[in-house]
Amino acid sequence: MNIIWSFQWKQGKRVAILAIAMLLFVGVLYSEAGFGKIGALPTITPSSPGAIYKVDTDQKVVALTFDISWGEKTPGPVLDVLDKKGLTKATFFLSGPWTATHTDIAKRIKSMGFEIGSHGNLHKNFSEYSNEWIDDQVKKAEASIYDVTGVKTKLIRTPNGDFNKRVLEKLHSMGYTTIQWDTDSLDWKNPGVDAIVNRVLSKAHPGDIILMHASDSCKQTVEALPRIIDGLRAKGYQFVTVSELIAGTNAKSKTE
Known part of the structure; x- marks a missing residue:
């Protein structure tokens, strides 16, 4: 009986060691298949209502973003800089009225x-209005953006970056992911190119x-952009x- 028990224990020990080795091997494969390989990307479906400010990664990648709500003097030169610098990855958040009147x-x-997201319609704080108003403005x-560009937006940056928990829940229910920023260039304050x-x-x-703007009110963005890139x-x-x-x-989000 002791001989049989000893044999069974040894067999079980071998199985356990093999199982642990397999788990370690799979873990290594998973870690090596991470963020470094950016290929075909899945459609973003927000899993919970929260505003995304940044992501956790050790890789040196950043997302350069531009808000446009009015003007025609700054957007073109911003695009010229990106073209000259060979920068093909950036995200633009466009307002509805601006898109409809600046189709070219x-x-x-x-x-x-470039990726296109929504910057809402009227440039007013969402948190000050009802869900019905938000629904109307977002739609x-x-x-407007779809009629001009053919893009059905799924990312949104609310006007003035304003939101609260209710706004986030409403936008989430409409299928939107709310995008904020972790670095504000403060170009909207026109503090000086060096600043x-x-x-x-x-x-x-x-x-x-990174938050930047391509509206005409930001008069120093075009000069600062090449140096930033x-x-x-x-x-x-x-x-x-x-x-x-x-x-x-993994994106880092906040609910308020």
Whole structure:
């Protein structure tokens, strides 16, 4: 009897060791198939209502984003800079009225391959209005952007970055992922080209979402942008779209 028990125990021990080895092997394969390989990307379906500010990753990737709500003097030159620098990955958040009245620029953003998200319709704080108003505004912007570019937006950056838990839940119910930022260039304050450049280069980090603007009120963005791109590249950063950033790793979100 003791001989049989000893044999069974040894067999069980071998099975356990093999199982542990297999788990370790699968873990290594999983870790090596991570964020570094950005290929075909899945459609983003938000899993919970929260605003995304950044992602956790050790890889030096950042998402450069631009909001446009009005004007025609700044957007074109911003696109010229991106083209000249060979930067093909960026995300533009467009307002509905601006898209409807600046169709050529909006179409150029699309033709250059940049990602397009919604910046709402009227530039008003969502948290101050009802869910019905939000629904109407988001759908109006969505229709305008689709009519001009053929893009059905699924990412949204609310006007002024304003939201609360109710707003996030409403946007989530409409199939939208709310995008914020972790580094604000402050180009909307026109603090000086050097100040914009130094702020972005000092604060950018792996997995960062960087906020910039291509509206006419931001008069120093065009001059600061080439230095920002060159500076980030010199630090070893690669540029990705917001969707690529989210799809590649775990996004960090906040509910309020």
